[in-house]
Amino acid sequence: MECWKCGKKAVMHRKYEGKSWCGDHFVEQFESLAKETISKEGLFQSNEKVCVALSGGMDSTALLLFLDNLFENWRDAELIALTVDEGIEGYRDESIEIAKELCKDLDIELHIASFDDHFGKTLDEIMEDKDHGCTYCGVLRRWLLNKKSREIGADKLATAHNMDDELQSIFMNYLKGDMKRMVRLGAKPAVLDREKFVPRVKPFRESPEREIALYAKLKGLELHQTECPYVEDSLRFDVRDFLNDMESKRPSTKFTALRAFDKLLPKIKDGFSGDETSVRECKECDEITSGEVCKACQLRKKI
Numbered sequence: 001m002e003c004w005k006c007g008k009k010a011v012m013h014r015k016y017e018g019k020s021w022c023g024d025h026f027v028e029q030f031e032s033l034a035k036e037t038i039s040k041e042g043l044f045q046s047n048e049k050v051c052v053a054l055s056g057g058m059d060s061t062a063l064l065l066f067l068d069n070l071f072e073n074w075r076d077a078e079l080i081a082l083t084v085d086e087g088i089e090g091y092r093d094e095s096i097e098i099a100k101e102l103c104k105d106l107d108i109e110l111h112i113a114s115f116d117d118h119f120g121k122t123l124d125e126i127m128e129d130k131d132h133g134c135t136y137c138g139v140l141r142r143w144l145l146n147k148k149s150r151e152i153g154a155d156k157l158a159t160a161h162n163m164d165d166e167l168q169s170i171f172m173n174y175l176k177g178d179m180k181r182m183v184r185l186g187a188k189p190a191v192l193d194r195e196k197f198v199p200r201v202k203p204f205r206e207s208p209e210r211e212i213a214l215y216a217k218l219k220g221l222e223l224h225q226t227e228c229p230y231v232e233d234s235l236r237f238d239v240r241d242f243l244n245d246m247e248s249k250r251p252s253t254k255f256t257a258l259r260a261f262d263k264l265l266p267k268i269k270d271g272f273s274g275d276e277t278s279v280r281e282c283k284e285c286d287e288i289t290s291g292e293v294c295k296a297c298q299l300r301k302k303i
């Protein structure tokens with residue numbers, strides 16, 4: 001197998017485009033796709049402080065490395081990183097070490113926000129008498145990422161969502177009939193014009209998960225291999241398996257589905273966005289919510 005551009009030994013073959021790529025040309029093409037997403041969607045401005053949500057996993061470490069290179073040439077743009085420590089022994093401690101090492105190597109300021117400090121319990125403690133770890137973890141982590149990134153002065157919060165994550169969310173929301181949530185997807189999810197809301201951006205949204213893994217490997221990043229002990233069988237996994245099956249039978253299904261959604265999104269957005277005036281401050285924590293009390297505070301009471 002040879003690279004279609006230079007004839008060198010290829011490291012991967014993309015069925016969906018019928019081409020093989022050597023390491024150098026793959027990296028070049030991968031980065032130019034992410035740059036295209038950034039410029040097409042206007043994800044960053046030159047004088048912004050951008051905070052990367054850094055879990056220490058493969059996708060977020062690859063994103064931090066990529067943005068660090070990119071921002072070298074952007075005058076006045078600043079990059080920082082934020083890691084949420086949910087308190088999952090034997091799992092999160094390993095990825096936090098990777099995050100610390102990488103930030104030290106790249107000379108990037110790293111902030112760590114823990115469940116224990118903010119909610120009074122680690123996820124391990126919460127799970128002693130609860131099920132559905134991902135529900136607690138997801139809601140509390142989103143709350144913490146927004147609050148903490150705002151407190152450290154970030155203008156944008158960059159997350160490492162990839163094409164597979166995005167498609168899974170599209171299909172899950174469709175299957176659940178949750179159109180309001182579905183129209184909040186995209187590389188620059190619906191931005192709430194609220195001081196308390198730090199806009200999120202997804203530079204890797206058009207990159208398949210397996211290509212981010214290859215990029216990370218070719219860039220020499222250390223990979224976090226341990227699986228979270230609370231990972232549960234969920235609708236997301238069923239949708240993931242369905243999409244992977246479709247992709248292997250009909251290469252390029254995922255790209256086609258994402259492009260179709262992107263054409264549809266502007267047309268359905270207004271109809272399902274809901275009333276922005278219903279967004280208010282939570283009675284308990286002052287963070288923004290669409291109800292009286294935000295989801296994080298509702299869960300906090302159950303802990």
Ligand code: SF4
Pocket residue numbers: 086133134135137138228229230231232
């Ligand atoms: Fe949290 Fe679930 Fe991810 Fe574990 S698998 S880190 S519980 S969201």
